[in-house]
Amino acid sequence: MIRILSGAGRYADPWHPFLVTTAGIASVAAELDLDHEAADVTPDTLGDLDGVDILVVNVGGGGPHAELPQDRAWADAFAAAEAWLRMGGAMLATHQATNGFPDWPGYRELLGGEWIPGTSMHPKIGDAEFTARPGAESDPLLAGLPGAPQAPTVTAWDERYSHLVMRPDSQILLEHHLDGVAQPVVWRSGAEGTAILVDALGHGAESYESPSRRALIAAELTELAG
Numbered sequence: 001m002i003r004i005l006s007g008a009g010r011y012a013d014p015w016h017p018f019l020v021t022t023a024g025i026a027s028v029a030a031e032l033d034l035d036h037e038a039a040d041v042t043p044d045t046l047g048d049l050d051g052v053d054i055l056v057v058n059v060g061g062g063g064p065h066a067e068l069p070q071d072r073a074w075a076d077a078f079a080a081a082e083a084w085l086r087m088g089g090a091m092l093a094t095h096q097a098t099n100g101f102p103d104w105p106g107y108r109e110l111l112g113g114e115w116i117p118g119t120s121m122h123p124k125i126g127d128a129e130f131t132a133r134p135g136a137e138s139d140p141l142l143a144g145l146p147g148a149p150q151a152p153t154v155t156a157w158d159e160r161y162s163h164l165v166m167r168p169d170s171q172i173l174l175e176h177h178l179d180g181v182a183q184p185v186v187w188r189s190g191a192e193g194t195a196i197l198v199d200a201l202g203h204g205a206e207s208y209e210s211p212s213r214r215a216l217i218a219a220e221l222t223e224l225a226g
Helices: 018-031 043-047 072-086 095-099 107-111 205-209 211-225
Strands: 002-006 036-040 054-058 090-094 126-132 153-158 171-178 181-188 195-199
Touching: 002 018, 002 043, 018 036, 018 054, 018 205, 018 211, 043 072, 054 072, 054 095, 054 211, 072 107, 090 095, 090 211, 095 195, 107 195, 153 205, 153 211, 195 211, 205 211
Parallel strands: 002 036, 002 054, 054 090, 090 195
Antiparallel strands: 126 153, 126 171, 171 181, 181 195
């Protein structure tokens, strides 16, 4: 079963329509006939993953100047979710989840790459193209994209996240170019013993109207489903 966690409360922000993008992800899961549910992120929906096979994290970091008070319920949920991942659970983190859960100590290490406020940015949203990292063109995750296997490509009206800070063991699959510099946007985490994909696309409803973007989400869910 897939649980799609939607940004809410302390993990929402003013810029992202989490309910809309969660519905977009859920619509792809439905097309694949995968058992799924969508829920606001709470200590219970994050910390109690009994019966969940894939966790989709579609949350934020709480806003531009978020000051998140310590909370025992959330700390327990973080520990439980991390243990679940280390024991074989699978996770897909989308878009602003690269800046999610700032109070979860191990979260950024699990992702293998992150949005750093003040360092990371994106150009103005618009028509965007994301292409395979050289050497990743024949990766099975990209096989269903337009242009595969020579030049797998996703096109969507979306934000192009840039200057994300990557860990060296992450396996970058898709990127875009900003001022001639490659910017990773989709990768497999190298966190030992985990099955984690990160997909920095998906700002709004328009992203999920793109057939190639939907094909990418479908491939990610299929891979994590094993």
